[in-house]
Amino acid sequence: MDLLEAIKTRRSIRRYKETPVPEELLKTVLNAARLAPSANNAQPWRIIVVTDEDVKLKLAAGANNQKFIAQAPIILVACGLPDEAFQTVGGYMSSHVMDVSIALDHLTLVAHSVGLGTCWIAWFKEDKVREALGVPEDVRVVAMTPLGYPDEAPERPPRKNLEELVLHERYQ
Numbered sequence: 723m724d725l726l727e728a729i730k731t732r733r734s735i736r737r738y739k740e741t742p743v744p745e746e747l748l749k750t751v752l753n754a755a756r757l758a759p760s761a762n763n764a765q766p767w768r769i770i771v772v773t774d775e776d777v778k779l780k781l782a783a784g785a786n787n788q789k790f791i792a793q794a795p796i797i798l799v800a801c802g803l804p805d806e807a808f809q810t811v812g813g814y815m816s817s818h819v820m821d822v823s824i825a826l827d828h829l830t831l832v833a834h835s836v837g838l839g840t841c842w843i844a845w846f847k848e849d850k851v852r853e854a855l856g857v858p859e860d861v862r863v864v865a866m867t868p869l870g871y872p873d874e875a876p877e878r879p880p881r882k883n884l885e886e887l888v889l890h891e892r893y894q
Contacts (some may be wrong), residue, residue, distance in 0.1 A: 723835040732831060733878065735839030738794040738870035747836055748796065751869065754832035755800075758825035761808035761817035767825050767864075770799040770855055777854055781866065784850030785843050794839075794868030799855060800826045802862045822864040830867060839872035 723731075748771070755769060772778055773796055781799070782792040791797060802818030809816050830840040843866040851863045 725831070728831045728835045732834040733839075733876045734841040735868070735870075735872045735874060735876070736790045736841055737873040738790075738839060738868060739873045740795070741871045742795050743838065743870060747838065748869075750836060751829055751833045751838065752798075755825040755829040758821075758828040760821035760824065764807050764817065764821065766803040766806035766818045767822045768801045768803065768861070769825075769829075770801065770857075772797040772799060772855070780854035781846075781851060784854060785846040785866065788843065788845070791841075791843060791866070791868045794870035796869040797866055798826075798829070798840075798869055799851065799866045800864050801857060802864045803860070804862060805860055818862065819864055826865055826867065833869060837871065838869055840867040840869055842867055 752769060752771075755767070756765075760766065772781065775792070778792040778794075778797050781797050782789050785791055800822045802822040804816045804818045807816045807818035807821060826842070830842070833840050844864075846863070846866065848863045851857070851866070855863075857863055
């Protein structure tokens with residue numbers, strides 16, 4: 723599958739088969755995140771691979787009881803390291819959230835291209851996730867995604883027209 727096709731056809735998957743994800747496929751997906759660009763090439767992220775059923779249930783509970791998260795064979799938790807990130811993006815923020823997001827986007831697109839499903843999870847209580855995984859205070863939990871073989875094929879949600887999203891020369 724080429725990149726544009728992966729972008730066009732990727733969906734948020736909320737139902738997963740119990741089929742385990744082979745280790746080599748997991749490495750392929752994680753390597754896509756490793757290869758992502760980052761501000762100043764800082765690469766300020768860590769990805770925690772969670773397969774333990776009890777821990778997955780804690781993560782689902784910490785994600786406002788989104789139980790489908792724990793049904794996937796794997797949950798990937800993407801963490802940002804503010805102290806390692808480029809500190810002056812736009813003159814007002816650290817790059818770690820953007821850098822982690824780029825890495826996770828690479829990961830989700832490659833996962834889709836090899837037949838796996840994902841779903842960005844950004845609605846969670848960071849303290850609950852931090853506690854479940856032993857994440858240190860100087861590290862931020864940015865997002866999570868379940869990872870597994872899809873057990874559904876959702877329709878594409880509506881998208882705004884390009885003309886609504888793109889401005890030329892000035893913000894008007």
